[in-house]
Amino acid sequence: MDRRTANAIRLMKDISKYGFDYLENSNFAPDKMTDKQVLLMAYFTHAQANFDGVIALVCKSKSQPATARLQLRALQETWINMFLMVCMEDDLWSSYLYAASEYDRVKVANWLLEDGQIDNANFERVKDEATQITDRLRQEHPLPDIDGVMHPSRSTRNYYKKPLSLREKCQIIDHYKPPSEPDSTVTKNYDLIYRHLSSYVHQDARTVLSAVQEEEGRYRWDISGTTLEIVKTMSTSYAYYTGCLQQLTDLIGNTNNRRMKLFEGRFEKYLR
Numbered sequence: 001m002d003r004r005t006a007n008a009i010r011l012m013k014d015i016s017k018y019g020f021d022y023l024e025n026s027n028f029a030p031d032k033m034t035d036k037q038v039l040l041m042a043y044f045t046h047a048q049a050n051f052d053g054v055i056a057l058v059c060k061s062k063s064q065p066a067t068a069r070l071q072l073r074a075l076q077e078t079w080i081n082m083f084l085m086v087c088m089e090d091d092l093w094s095s096y097l098y099a100a101s102e103y104d105r106v107k108v109a110n111w112l113l114e115d116g117q118i119d120n121a122n123f124e125r126v127k128d129e130a131t132q133i134t135d136r137l138r139q140e141h142p143l144p145d146i147d148g149v150m151h152p153s154r155s156t157r158n159y160y161k162k163p164l165s166l167r168e169k170c171q172i173i174d175h176y177k178p179p180s181e182p183d184s185t186v187t188k189n190y191d192l193i194y195r196h197l198s199s200y201v202h203q204d205a206r207t208v209l210s211a212v213q214e215e216e217g218r219y220r221w222d223i224s225g226t227t228l229e230i231v232k233t234m235s236t237s238y239a240y241y242t243g244c245l246q247q248l249t250d251l252i253g254n255t256n257n258r259r260m261k262l263f264e265g266r267f268e269k270y271l272r
Contacts, residue, residue: 005227008234012055015238019048019245026252036085036094037252043082047244050075054237058230065233066200066210072237073197076190077166079240082247083186084169087176092141099137100163102130134160146175166190193236 028041053071057064085094109126112118143152143159149171152159164172170187177185199207213220 002227005231005234008231008238009055009059012051012234012238015242015245016048016052016055019044019051019241022245022249023048028252033252034091035098036091039094039098040082040085040248040251043078043085044244044248047075047078047082047241050078051237051241054233058234063230065229066207068233068237069197069200072233072240073194073201075237075240075244076194076197079243080166080169080173080186080190082244083173086247086251087173090141092143093172095137095141096143096159096164099134100160102134103160103163106130146172149175166194 023041023045028038033041050071054068054075057068057071081097085097087093106127109118109123113120113123138160143150145151145153149168150159150164167187167190170185170190174185174187
């Protein structure tokens with residue numbers, strides 16, 4: 001591993017520690033936190049775990065960028081969900097994510113009931129709790145019509161029982177994007193990156209075959225990857241992690257924006 005890449009890995013570890021320390025040392029008192037802030041913080045803990053997973057895999061004696069992309073895909077999904085929550089100032093989309101998860105809880109409980117792992121009384125308890133929560137959130141935060149994405153007032157689709165796809169979430173984020181922002185969109189980012197990363201998760205045949213190399217008349221298994229693959233995995237994961245961290249700190253505060261800018265500039269220099 002060359003010095004430039006080693007320096008970039010060191011910086012990844014530094015900002016990971018910065019994020020971890022932020023979680024550990026900030027005063028997250030329940031009486032001072034909104035539901036939206038709590039959910040955003042919860043999502044960030046997953047971003048922290050996924051980013052640390054990428055670091056661990058690229059820092060091995062034989063770096064494994066292909067395996068790290070499994071963590072990177074999860075990190076991108078967290079980034080999209082966090083972005084959705086903060087694309088509007090109110091609690092609309094954080095409430096939507098929470099309500100949709102309650103419907104999922106009922107769905108899982110129903111499977112357990114059918115399999116005999118819970119009784120009907122437990123299932124009804126879960127269903128009643130979820131119904132009370134979702135009914136309240138749906139009344140407090142009715143979903144809007146967004147051209148080309150969702151039409152809750154004109155459609156029979158229940159966007160809670162059949163939640164928005166990840167791409168639809170990206171389209172909603174783009175819908176609220178100020179006209180002054182660059183042309184690049186979250187949806188385009190999804191199309192270019194998430195679908196590529198999904199080939200590693202779903203084990204696309206061509207992707208799987210990339211780990212098998214023919215060398216000196218025999219096949220050899222190798223998932224160490226090239227330097228370019230390692231650098232791409234590092235830079236992409238760094239971008240998503242800093243995005244998640246910025247979304248969290250912008251909403252909650254108690255951060256050092258000057259230090260965040262320093263992280264961005266140094267990383268770009270190392271991998272330029």
